[in-house]
Amino acid sequence: MQRLRVNIPKREYDICIGYGLFEKVGELIGEVFGGEKIAVVTDSNVGPLYAEKFLNQLTEKGYEVKLIEIPFGEKSKSSEMLEKLYTEMLEFKITRTDLIVALGGGVVGDLTGYAAASLLRGIPFVQVPTTLLAQVDSSVGGKVAINLKQGKNLVGAFYQPKMVIIDPNCLKTLDDRILMDGMAEVIKYGAIYDSKLFELLESIKTREELFANIEEIVYNCCDIKRQVVEDDEYDTGKRMILNFGHTFGHAIEKKYNYETYTHGEGVAAGMVMACEFGEKTGVTVSGTTERMKNILMSYDLPIAVDIEKQDIIDAVAVDKKGTGSKINLILLDEIGKVVIKKIDKNDFAKY
Ligand SMILES: NC(=O)c1ccc[n+]([C@@H]2O[C@H](COP(=O)([O-])OP(=O)(O)OC[C@H]3O[C@@H](n4cnc5c(N)ncnc54)[C@H](O)[C@@H]3O)[C@@H](O)[C@H]2O)c1
Numbered sequence: 001m002q003r004l005r006v007n008i009p010k011r012e013y014d015i016c017i018g019y020g021l022f023e024k025v026g027e028l029i030g031e032v033f034g035g036e037k038i039a040v041v042t043d044s045n046v047g048p049l050y051a052e053k054f055l056n057q058l059t060e061k062g063y064e065v066k067l068i069e070i071p072f073g074e075k076s077k078s079s080e081m082l083e084k085l086y087t088e089m090l091e092f093k094i095t096r097t098d099l100i101v102a103l104g105g106g107v108v109g110d111l112t113g114y115a116a117a118s119l120l121r122g123i124p125f126v127q128v129p130t131t132l133l134a135q136v137d138s139s140v141g142g143k144v145a146i147n148l149k150q151g152k153n154l155v156g157a158f159y160q161p162k163m164v165i166i167d168p169n170c171l172k173t174l175d176d177r178i179l180m181d182g183m184a185e186v187i188k189y190g191a192i193y194d195s196k197l198f199e200l201l202e203s204i205k206t207r208e209e210l211f212a213n214i215e216e217i218v219y220n221c222c223d224i225k226r227q228v229v230e231d232d233e234y235d236t237g238k239r240m241i242l243n244f245g246h247t248f249g250h251a252i253e254k255k256y257n258y259e260t261y262t263h264g265e266g267v268a269a270g271m272v273m274a275c276e277f278g279e280k281t282g283v284t285v286s287g288t289t290e291r292m293k294n295i296l297m298s299y300d301l302p303i304a305v306d307i308e309k310q311d312i313i314d315a316v317a318v319d320k321k322g323t324g325s326k327i328n329l330i331l332l333d334e335i336g337k338v339v340i341k342k343i344d345k346n347d348f349a350k351y
Contacts (some may be wrong), residue, residue: 015140042069042159077107085111109139125161139164140229141229247327261305327348
């Protein structure tokens with residue numbers, strides 16, 4: 001097992017990463033929790049696969065445990081489902097000295113994290129992410145949220161977990177498209193921060209090779225996210241580098257009503273656009289787009305989608321990372337080195 005310490009003053013926590021860690025959850029949770037009751041939230045796909053074993057580990061350690069299962073999918077990140085969690089947890093007579101565990105992907109993590117942040121003004125929680133995206137991204141950094149009908153992640157909080165427990169073995173039951181969705185974020189980490197990680201990803205040719213290296217890959221990504229979050233917990237500066245490819249990616253997701261392309265697929269095509277834009281404007285070393293396209297294709301991710309330039313311009317115009325007439329575009333200097341470029345929205349439209 002490997003450990004990373006996230007050093008956020010007064011809210012430090014460990015990310016524990018290792019094959020087979022699901023067998024040690026009782027022990028690990030015991031390091032950060034001395035209370036009695038644990039509410040475990042999972043979804044209808046993850047529950048049948050992992051909940052029984054997981055709960056047994058906790059009851060063996062003497063905890064009183066309640067399992068709460070929500071339907072799988074983005075629709076569950078809703079105020080209705082939040083209310084369901086509140087109701088079930090209060091029926092369980094949970095208190096602020098108890099613990100909430102999120103066992104699942106980013107949907108379970110975001111919803112449960114927000115329930116933990118808000119119920120009784122805050123109950124400690126532990127993240128046990130089970131998708132690649134959740135392991136390398138959403139479980140680390142403390143952003144928790146639900147969606148409103150007006151948009152995604154509109155109600156939320158910064159609420160750090162007490163621990164993140166990552167068992168890469170559980171990625172073997174993921175649908176291939178969902179696994180590759182997470183790979184887009186993994187490739188992003190290599191592209192913005194770590195050329196060695198990018199080279200390792202380029203060298204992997206089969207799923208067997210990927211799984212042989214996955215613990216190391218997840219560790220490297222969490223380490224990058226850790227450093228970025230330690231520098232900018234509240235997302236007011238450096239954390240925006242994690243959005244490489246995302247402005248374009250969001251435009252793609254929106255254009256296709258969040259149905260045709262997954263988030264990772266949008267980000268993949270978005271990273272190609274960002275590389276192309278960077279090369280055209282002389283910011284990015286030439287040949288970077290080609291490398292980006294090749295690596296994405298090798299993980300079955302799209303390198304181009306049918307989208308009008310105006311859709312991109314519209315998305316850039318309303319991007320959260322913009323200030324007034326300027327937009328902060330996250331580009332690459334070269335693979336492994338990110339740059340933030342302040343660009344006039346009108347100039348952007350000319351390219
Ligand atoms: N908080 C953050 O910082 C942050 C960052 C990125 C994304 N997110 C959020 O994360 C969410 C997406 O997360 P996601 O991609 O993990 O989606 P998800 O939670 O919906 O999981 C994807 C699918 O995989 C299934 N699944 C999960 N683990 C499994 C396993 N081990 N075996 C088999 N099936 C499994 C789920 O049931 C679901 O059907 C979005 O709501 C997004 O907004 C949050």
